Amino acid sequence: MLISGGPLDMLRHADMVIVGAGFYGATIAERAANEAGLKVVIIERRSHIGGNCFSEIDPATGIEVHRYGPHIFHTSNMAVWSYINRFTTFTGYVHRPFTVHRGEAFALPINLGTICQFYRRHLTPDEARALIAGQTAELGGREPTNLEEKAISLVGRPLYEAFIRGYTRKQWQTDPRELPASIISRLPVRYTFDNRYFADTFEGMPVDGYTAIFDRMLRHENIYVVLDADWFDLKSSIPAAIPTIYTGPIDRYFDYSEGRLGWRTTEFDRTVVPTGDFQGTAMMNYADEDVAYTRIVEYQHFHPGRDRPKDRSVIVYEYPRSAGQGDEPFYPIGAPSDRSLFRKYKERADKEPNIHFGGRLATYRYLDMHQTIGSALKDWDRMKTTIVQRGRTPATHLQTETVGRFDTLSP
Numbered sequence: 419m420l421i422s423g424g425p426l427d428m429l430r431h432a433d434m435v436i437v438g439a440g441f442y443g444a445t446i447a448e449r450a451a452n453e454a455g456l457k458v459v460i461i462e463r464r465s466h467i468g469g470n471c472f473s474e475i476d477p478a479t480g481i482e483v484h485r486y487g488p489h490i491f492h493t494s495n496m497a498v499w500s501y502i503n504r505f506t507t508f509t510g511y512v513h514r515p516f517t518v519h520r521g522e523a524f525a526l527p528i529n530l531g532t533i534c535q536f537y538r539r540h541l542t543p544d545e546a547r548a549l550i551a552g553q554t555a556e557l558g559g560r561e562p563t564n565l566e567e568k569a570i571s572l573v574g575r576p577l578y579e580a581f582i583r584g585y586t587r588k589q590w591q592t593d594p595r596e597l598p599a600s601i602i603s604r605l606p607v608r609y610t611f612d613n614r615y616f617a618d619t620f621e622g623m624p625v626d627g628y629t630a631i632f633d634r635m636l637r638h639e640n641i642y643v644v645l646d647a648d649w650f651d652l653k654s655s656i657p658a659a660i661p662t663i664y665t666g667p668i669d670r671y672f673d674y675s676e677g678r679l680g681w682r683t684t685e686f687d688r689t690v691v692p693t694g695d696f697q698g699t700a701m702m703n704y705a706d707e708d709v710a711y712t713r714i715v716e717y718q719h720f721h722p723g724r725d726r727p728k729d730r731s732v733i734v735y736e737y738p739r740s741a742g743q744g745d746e747p748f749y750p751i752g753a754p755s756d757r758s759l760f761r762k763y764k765e766r767a768d769k770e771p772n773i774h775f776g777g778r779l780a781t782y783r784y785l786d787m788h789q790t791i792g793s794a795l796k797d798w799d800r801m802k803t804t805i806v807q808r809g810r811t812p813a814t815h816l817q818t819e820t821v822g823r824f825d826t827l828s829p
């Protein structure tokens with residue numbers, strides 16, 4: 419979208435510019451407007467708010483789909499939970515995915531039920547622990563230094579090879595020995611029959627979808643959202659004195675001058691199938707490497723309480739791959755070479771005047787939604803005094819005559 423006249427003027431008079439309308443940017447914008455009365459302009463490259471959490475209604479089925487892959491809200495952070503509940507209520511959805519290995523479906527995360535089914539015998543928690551402990555001996559007591567070693571230390575080699583190695587190779591396009599152990603630490607391993615994916619205190623799906631959350635966070639007279647606009651094209655017209663929050667990829671900010679960080683992206687193949695229930699659950703992973711996709715997501719199962727067609731359903735096949743030029747970067751790969759490259763960018767970012775880097779893409783961290791909101795709330799608390807003290811004029815209603823608009827797609 420072309421920006422000229424009024425909106426450019428408005429950009430010049432903003433108290434704060436935010437690059438990106440995902441959870442990090444939206445949280446800072448909401449706080450800055452509501453707590454400090456600042457005039458905030460958000461510049462978003464895409465044609466919608468919500469970043470990768472954006473949800474929309476599939477026109478053929480009326481089912482809510484998350485355009486950039488499934489998002490399940492979960493947190494144990496009371497401050498984050500209270501904050502997000504100002505903008506939505508949550509359903510009681512509890513995520514219990516499955517994985518297919520050699521034609522058989524197993525419950526995830528790896529739990530006592532998965533272990534018993536895999537070894538075709540009933541095991542007590544102590545027996546299962548003893549079995550796995552025997553298998554982890556191959557590590558010789560060493561601290562795991564990569565994803566493969568970490569996974570073996572948690573579940574032993576046979577379960578690693580069945581459920582983790584192939585899936586991880588497909589998902590990250592990287593050998594698990596090159597990946598950080600922290601990726602696998604996201605998944606719990608349980609010696610009980612509890613097959614909840616997340617171990618957090620609070621979990622659920624936003625009752626009227628993710629986009630509605632962003633809509634409510636940003637619907638404020640002091641917040642102006644410019645869609646379809648690349649901040650890099652506008653930067654030279656914005657006074658450098660205006661504090662800026664940058665939530666895009668950190669390597670893009672520096673024009674990739676030190677090199678490109680490794681990111682993973684995903685192709686989504688959305689299909690309407692002629693059955694009311696395709697797979698009986700929201701998420702079915704495919705652990706084997708001879709299946710090209712990592713998982714199939716059937717979105718109606720995220721909201722079992724909603725009305726839906728009985729004769730069709732929308733499913734999405736996910737094909738991850740490394741992100742090349744022009745792709746949407748979703749997940750930081752974080753191989754050792756990436757980590758040293760990131761440190762170079764971080765050093766430079768710390769020296770940039772009047773700009774703050776936040777969120778998954780700018781900090782090159784695999785943050786979940788709740789962690790992103792939590793870090794934005796903390797960062798806002800740290801930065802607010804300085805920003806408010808800059809002594810801008812009291813907030814007045816922003817002119818919104820030509821560009822900014824809200825995409826409201828609440829189901």
Ligand code: UDP
Pocket residue numbers: 517526581582583585586589601602604605703705
């Ligand atoms: N993982 C796996 N098998 C599975 C599911 C996950 O090996 O069936 C591993 C994989 O390395 C993945 C990591 O666990 O990257 C974290 O999985 P998560 O479900 O958190 O990934 P996300 O849904 O965020 O893409």
